[in-house]
Amino acid sequence: MHLRALILAALLALGTGLTHPAGDLLQEALKLLETHYFGYAQPDFKALGERYGRELEQLCASNPECGFEAGRSVVARLVRGIGDGHTYFLSPERYRQSLDRFAGRVDPTPIYGISMVGFFDGRVLIGDIRPQSAADVAGVRPFDRVVAVGGESLRSLEDFRNRINTDQPVRLSLLRGAQGAEQHLELTLRRQPYTLPVLPTLYAPSGAPQGVFVLRIPDFAVYKQVGPRVHALVREAQGKGARAIVIDLRGNSGGEETECESAPGAFVGNFALEMRTKTATVPFGYADGAVLGNDPKDPNPPYRLEQPARFSGKVAALINGSTASCGEIMAYVLQHFGKVPLIGQRTVGVMNTATEFWPLSDGSAIAITYVRTFKTTGEPLPEFVTPDVEMPYEPEVIARTGRDPMLEKALEVLGIR
Template sequence: MNRQLIALAAALSVSLAGAASPAQTLFDSVSQLLQNRYGGLSTVNRTELTQQFQQKLNEACAKEGEACAYNTAYPVIEEQIRALGDHHTFFNRPEAFQEFKARSTGGSRLQYGIKLRDLSGGDQVVTEVVPGSAAFGVGLKRGDRLVGIDGQKYSYDLLRESRTKGAPIRLDVRRGDEALSVSVAASVSTTRDLPRAEYLGDVAVIRIPTFIAGGGVAQGVHDLVNEAKRRGVRGIVVDLRDNGGGDLRECDMSISAFVPSFTRVAKTARGDSATTVAGGTYREGFGSYQAVRDPAFWEGPMAVLVSKSSASCSEFFAREVQYARRGQVVGEATAGVGNTATQVFELPGEAAIQLTTVHYVKPDGTPYGERITPDVAGADDFELLARGQDVLLQKGLEILKASVAGTPVN
C-alpha cells in the first residue's frame, strides 16, 4: 500500500468531444488526473502521453464505437501508466479496487487473522496474529510453526479452502519443542490491526502493523507511550517490520510521540505547502488542530525495526527518527517508496487510480530519499523465529542496552 493519503475521491469524467463510450470516459478521467493532479518526479510529457495512448484506445475501440466497454480501456490505461515511469502510480481494475478498500479502511471479512511466512519443507511460521481474530481466540502466537491441517501436510490451498467454507479445521502446530493441536474456524472479524505493546523487562515493544486510515493508529501509539511511561520503562522499540504504510497523518501524529518537532514541504501540481508536527498538533498553512488526546512524548532511548517490506509511511517514520537523531533504525533497506505520497481516485466503472500527487523535501530543499538505509543492518530469520528466536528484535534490545550504557552498536 504505498505512501497513501487515503482519500477516495470521485474523479471527473469529462469526455473529449465526440467521445461517449464507457472506455473513452474512463480514459479521459485518467488522463485529466495525470495532467492536473500528478505531483511525482516523472519528467514524461503527459500531454504527449495522452495523445499517444488516445490513438491506441481508438484502435482498440474501432469496432464497438460508442459501445466500447470499460474493460477495453484497461490494458491501454495500464500501458499508459507504465510509460509514465512512476512505479508509485498504478491503475486498479474494479476487483483489485474492492480488495484495496477492504484492506485500507479496515473492513471486516471472513479470516483467521494470521500472517504467515514460508519455511523450509513447506511449513509456515506465524508472524502476526490480529487481536480479536479467530487465531487470537485459540491462542496462536508469533513464531508458531504450522505443519499440518486436519492430519494432512500443510498447504496454502487447504487453508484457503477451509477459510472460504468457514469450517473448523485442526491445525498441527509446533511451538519451540512443544507439539500442539488447535481447532479453529475462520470468522468474520475486522482487518483493522491497531498498535499494541508487550513488555520485555524494562523495555516496551510497540508494534505498529499499519498506518491504516480512519483514525485510531496515532491515538493508540500515544496511549501506549503514556502507558509505558507509567510503567517506568527504560527504553522503547518501535516495530515497523512489514508495515506497508497507510495514512500519512496517522503516521505523522505517531512520529510526534518520539520526535519533538519536524517540518516537511509538499511539492504538488498546485504549489508547495509546509506541514509542521509537534506535540500531537498538525499545522498546515495558517491552520492547526490537535490530532490526539493527551499527547505523549518519549525522550528516552529508542530503536526502530524495519524490513524490506516496510514502505511508505513507515519509511517516513524511520526517516524522521534518523533525521532528529532520536534513535537507531535497525534492519534491512526498506521498500523504496518513502519520498512521495499518493492519493486514490475512484473512476467510472468502479475502477481507481493510485496517483502520485506529492513529493517531499525538507524546508532547506533537501529531498527525501526513496528508501531508508538502517543505522544497524540486520534481517529477520524465520527459521530461527520458528524456534523462538526473534533475531532482529534481539538486536534492537541490544542497541537499547548499549544506548543506556553509552556504548555504540554497529
C-alpha cells in the same frame, strides 16, 4: 495515411481521439494525470497519449463499441509507463477495497485474525495478529510457527488454509521461541466476526529480556486510529515497566499522513516537515500532541491526541524492502529526529511523495503522486530510508530456528542483554 488515422491525428488533444467508452476512459485518465501529477518522473503526456491511443485503436479496431474493460487494460499500462511507484491504476474492485481499508470498514465474515508469512520446512509462519480477534484471544503471537492442525502435520500453505477453512474449532500445534528452548503449545480457536481495522499490536517477544516489547505497526491506513493506538500502546508498555521498545515496520505499506505524523511523536517528540502540491504548501509534523497538517485533498482534518505518550526508554526500529510510503516517513522521522537506530534493509523508495485517489467514470481510479515532501529548509526528503545496520529479512530463518535475527540485532545495538 489512412483516413481514420488522419481523423485520429486531428482529434488528438491529450493524445487520443477515440470515440467509444474505452477511448473516453483513456482521455479522462490522461487529463487527470496531466492536471495533478507532481512526482519526480518527467512524463511526456502527449507522447504517452499518442502511444496508448494507437494501442487502444488497434485493440478496438474490430469493435466500434469498445467498452471500459479494454480501456482499463490500456490505462493501466499507460500509468505504469510513467515510471512512478506511487502512481498506479486501481480496478473498480481494488478501488472499493482501498476505500474500505482507509475508512476502516471490515468485511463481517468470521475470521481468525491472523496473517501468514509463508510455509517453510513443514511450518506455517504466523505474521500479524489482529487485536481482540479469535487468534489474539486464544493466545497466538506473531512469529509463532504452526506445525500441525488437529494433530496432523502440514504439507503446504494451501493445505493449512484448507484445514482451517471451517466454522468449527481448530486445534493448532505451535512452536514459540528459539530452537532448543521453544515452547510447544496447543491452542484451540474458532473464527469469529471481526469489526476492527488493521491496527498496531504490542507484545513481549519470546526469549527477550524482561522489559522488552515489540510494537508492530502493519500499516497507517485508518485515520485517527493508528496514531492514537500507538500512543495508547506506548502508555501500556510504560505501565508494564518497559525499558526498550522495538518498532516493527517491516512490510508496512503506508497509509494516512496524519497517522505517520502522530505515531512517531510518541518516541521523538515534536518534529516539522512540509508537503507541497503544484499549488499549495502545508505543514507536516507533530507538536505537543497535535498533528500539524494533512495533504490538501484529504477531507480528514489534523487533530490533537487526547493522551499523548512520550517514551523515554531505548528505541530501535525494523525496516525492510517492503516498508513503503508512510512507513518510510515513520522510519525517517525516527532516525532523523530521534536518532533511533534502524535495522534491516533499504526501503521501497517512495518516501518523498504522497499519493491520492482520483476516480474514473467506470468505477476504477488512479492513484496519482501529487504531493512532494520536504524538510523545512526546502530540501526534499530522500527517496528511501537507509538502515543504520543493514541485514536481510529472512522469514525462513525465523520459521526454522524461532529466532528473529533483526530483532536480536536491534537489542544488541541498544545494549539490551
